[in-house]
Amino acid sequence: MVHINENFAKLPAGYLFTEIGRRVSEYQRLNPDAQIIRMGIGDVTLPLPKACIEAMHNAVNEMATSEGFRGYGPEQGYEFLQQKISHYDYKKYGVDIATDEIFVSDGAKSDTGNIGDILGINNKIAVTDPVYPVYVDTNVMAGRAGHLQADGCWSNIVYMPVNAENNFVPDLPKEDVSVIYLCFPNNPTGTTLTRSQLKVWVDYALEHKALILFDAAYEAFITEADVPHSIYEIDGAKKVAIEFRSYSKTAGFTGTRCSYTVVPKECVAYDDSGKAYALNNFWRRRQCTKFNGTPYIVQRGAEAIYTEEGQQQVKQIVNYYLHNAQIIRNSLSAKGFAVYGGINSPYVWVKTDGTDSWKFFDYLLHEKHIVTTPGVGFGPSGEGYVRLTAFNTLEKTQEAMARI
Numbered sequence: 001m002v003h004i005n006e007n008f009a010k011l012p013a014g015y016l017f018t019e020i021g022r023r024v025s026e027y028q029r030l031n032p033d034a035q036i037i038r039m040g041i042g043d044v045t046l047p048l049p050k051a052c053i054e055a056m057h058n059a060v061n062e063m064a065t066s067e068g069f070r071g072y073g074p075e076q077g078y079e080f081l082q083q084k085i086s087h088y089d090y091k092k093y094g095v096d097i098a099t100d101e102i103f104v105s106d107g108a109k110s111d112t113g114n115i116g117d118i119l120g121i122n123n124k125i126a127v128t129d130p131v132y133p134v135y136v137d138t139n140v141m142a143g144r145a146g147h148l149q150a151d152g153c154w155s156n157i158v159y160m161p162v163n164a165e166n167n168f169v170p171d172l173p174k175e176d177v178s179v180i181y182l183c184f185p186n187n188p189t190g191t192t193l194t195r196s197q198l199k200v201w202v203d204y205a206l207e208h209k210a211l212i213l214f215d216a217a218y219e220a221f222i223t224e225a226d227v228p229h230s231i232y233e234i235d236g237a238k239k240v241a242i243e244f245r246s247y248s249k250t251a252g253f254t255g256t257r258c259s260y261t262v263v264p265k266e267c268v269a270y271d272d273s274g275k276a277y278a279l280n281n282f283w284r285r286r287q288c289t290k291f292n293g294t295p296y297i298v299q300r301g302a303e304a305i306y307t308e309e310g311q312q313q314v315k316q317i318v319n320y321y322l323h324n325a326q327i328i329r330n331s332l333s334a335k336g337f338a339v340y341g342g343i344n345s346p347y348v349w350v351k352t353d354g355t356d357s358w359k360f361f362d363y364l365l366h367e368k369h370i371v372t373t374p375g376v377g378f379g380p381s382g383e384g385y386v387r388l389t390a391f392n393t394l395e396k397t398q399e400a401m402a403r404i
């Protein structure tokens with residue numbers, strides 16, 4: 001008899017975006033003339049930067065020749081891309097990251113989900129609440145989460161609320177935790193931590209021999225000077241943090257798929273006897289065994305982001321979305337809503353008029369034909385909020401705000 005991984009059976013059947021999709025389709029079916037504007041799921045609308053397209057075309061042409069053809073590449077990415085990442089994404093901010101500390105991959109979703117493979121089952125996990133659901137669900141699958149309680153929290157996960165009351169800065173956990181997921185600029189709240197606020201977490205991890213899994217998928221949207229671009233800007237972070245980056249929202253790679261994860265050689269985890277192991281070796285071993293590399297063509301496309309024209313084009317894309325975010329922020333605050341995020345992030349987190357998240361979601365869908373994401377879908381502390389994304393076109397963003 002084949003046995004199932006029973007942890008999967010613990011996961012609630014409905015995935016947030018499936019439920020949103022169901023409600024939107026149902027409404028559209030009953031109201032075929034409604035012009036629905038989607039500001040829910042975090043997918044982008046602008047096409048790939050020209051520099052990336054050109055580089056990928058060239059790479060396809062290379063692959064069409066016997067001299068230029070490439071088969072399996074290095075599992076952790078081609079050095080041409082690792083070198084650009086090391087120089088432009090880290091050296092620029094005074095951080096030394098070697099190429100063999102960079103693991104190119106097919107998505108920050110896969111990497112933040114898979115990283116648990118190299119971590120013990122008995123780790124105590126802490127997440128901010130609301131949270132990008134992948135961190136929680138993958139720990140449920142692995143068997144680290146315990147059981148789902150009536151309050152929507154998993155019994156073995158420590159939740160650190162981020163809300164208007166604490167100015168979206170999580171408090172340190174009261175109990176000892178060993179793995180901490182931090183995502184800044186944050187999905188879903190769009191808020192950030194300053195350098196000194198992030199230092200508190202690095203210091204905690206150093207003191208408790210804990211590990212921070214730092215998701216910086218939205219780093220490119222940072223506009224304010226005191227917001228760190230990388231956790232490694234904080235002293236000591238290389239010993240206790242793994243960082244995840246993605247080209248998805250930066251350069252429109254949501255469908256093209258390319259990201260990377262930094263695992264510094266100093267970063268360690270321990271066995272029961274307290275012996276330290278370099279996570280870099282473990283992650284390399286994991287990737288070499290389970291992953292055969294990101295396509296050459298895609299990595300050439302990602303490399304082009306770091307050319308002068310690539311940098312300019314990406315800046316234009318990011319600024320376009322940030323402008324949309326500003327329109328959303330301004331329009332909704334003018335209507336009296338409390339709005340957060342949207343300054344260093346494509347997400348705007350809006351406090352509802354007092355109704356619960358799903359009711360407000362339904363109200364905006366039915367009355368204004370605007371799709372949002374109910375905050376409670378990201379965790380109990382998201383109740384009473386909805387998330388709007390700035391990833392739609394300028395025209396649709398303007399129209400949506402005019403409707404409100």
Ligand SMILES: Cc1ncc(COP(=O)(O)O)c(C=O)c1O
Nearest residue numbers: 107108109132187217246248259
């Ligand atoms: C916080 C966060 N991390 C990771 C991802 C996934 O990124 P990728 O497209 O690289 O898998 C997302 C996508 O929405 C995200 O919001």
